[in-house]
Amino acid sequence: MNNESVFAVDNTGTIIKHSRIGGFDIVFDKSGDCLWIVEQDIKKCSLDLEIIMTVDPIRHGACSVDINPDGSIWIADRFAGKLKADAPYGRLLKISSQGEILKAIDLNISPVCVRVNKSDGSVWITGTRERHRDFSVFGDDWPDTIDALNNLVGDETESYTLKYDAKGNLLVSIAKGGSSIDLDSSDGSVWIADRKKIWRYFSTGTILTEQTEVSDGQKWIAAVPVKVE
Numbered sequence: 001m002n003n004e005s006v007f008a009v010d011n012t013g014t015i016i017k018h019s020r021i022g023g024f025d026i027v028f029d030k031s032g033d034c035l036w037i038v039e040q041d042i043k044k045c046s047l048d049l050e051i052i053m054t055v056d057p058i059r060h061g062a063c064s065v066d067i068n069p070d071g072s073i074w075i076a077d078r079f080a081g082k083l084k085a086d087a088p089y090g091r092l093l094k095i096s097s098q099g100e101i102l103k104a105i106d107l108n109i110s111p112v113c114v115r116v117n118k119s120d121g122s123v124w125i126t127g128t129r130e131r132h133r134d135f136s137v138f139g140d141d142w143p144d145t146i147d148a149l150n151n152l153v154g155d156e157t158e159s160y161t162l163k164y165d166a167k168g169n170l171l172v173s174i175a176k177g178g179s180s181i182d183l184d185s186s187d188g189s190v191w192i193a194d195r196k197k198i199w200r201y202f203s204t205g206t207i208l209t210e211q212t213e214v215s216d217g218q219k220w221i222a223a224v225p226v227k228v229e
Contacts, residue, residue: 001026006037006049019049025064032071032097038062042075042095055099059091066116066123068166071097074123076111089129094168103168109160113181117188117203121166124190126177128157161192163205172205179218186225193219 001007001023008017023039034052035045041056042065057077064076077091088106092114096102109127116123159177164170178194188203195218198211 001037003039006035006045008047008049017049019045021045021049021051024062027065027067027073029067029071029073029097036065036067036073038065038075042073042099044097044099053099055095057093057095057101057104062093063112064114064125066114068094068116068121069118070121072102073097074114074116074125076114076125076127078111078127090127092123092125092164092168105164105168107162109162109177112177112179115181115183115190117183118185119188122171122188122203123164123166124161124181124183125164126159126161126179126181126192128159128177130157159194161190161201163190163203172203174201174205180221182221182223184223184225189223191221191223193221195219 004020004022006019006021006026007015010016021037021043023037026035026037028035033047037043037045040061041054041058042062043051044053045051059077060080061078062075063078065073067073073095075093075095077093079090088108089110090107092105092107093101094103109129111125111127114123114125161174161177161181162170163172176192176199178192180193182191189208190201192199196214196216198214200208202208
């Protein structure tokens with residue numbers, strides 16, 4: 001899928017279906033035999049890539065979607081900008097399989113990626129928010145480079161990862177985040193990848209591991225559960 005089209009590909013790599021329904025993210029509902037595609041609106045599609053239903057509660061752009069055990073979906077709705085200082089950066093939306101808005105949660109982060117724990121319906125979301133940086137300490141003697149500036153006062157954004165239960169109650173807030181997260185279904189732990197680090201946290205929010213020997217660049221992460229013999 002890209003922002004203009006979606007393709008069905010068989011196990012030989014051959015395109016067998018194509019439709020001009022694009023988006024930012026897509027998820028397959030195995031129990032409902034359908035696809036959910038999100039961007040400026042939300043589309044529920046058949047496996048023949050035909051639109052079953054369109055829902056449009058999106059204020060700016062839905063950037064991520066994942067499926068719940070009951071066939072409903074969680075969506076990250078990312079705003080283009082804040083209208084005032086205390087305005088939210090985005091929303092976390094829960095939509096029923098029939099397109100009804102079940103929950104809308106204002107977020108103090110700009111969401112990037114959302115993932116659902118299929119065992120209990122809890123939902124994790126990661127993103128960023130602006131941070132206040134005090135430049136007055138420099139006076140007329142500023143650092144020579146942007147990297148030096150960031151080392152002294154910190155980056156202009158902070159990253160966070162949040163966990164909610166199936167009803168939308170906040171359970172965990174972690175002061176680490178990135179562009180990609182995934183859940184290990186064997187123990188409910190969460191993997192978080194940003195540009196320079198990868199973290200793994202228990203479902204309770206306690207850190208398990210931190211990987212720093214990674215390249216500086218965009219990362220996507222997928223957790224493969226270990227089978228216990």
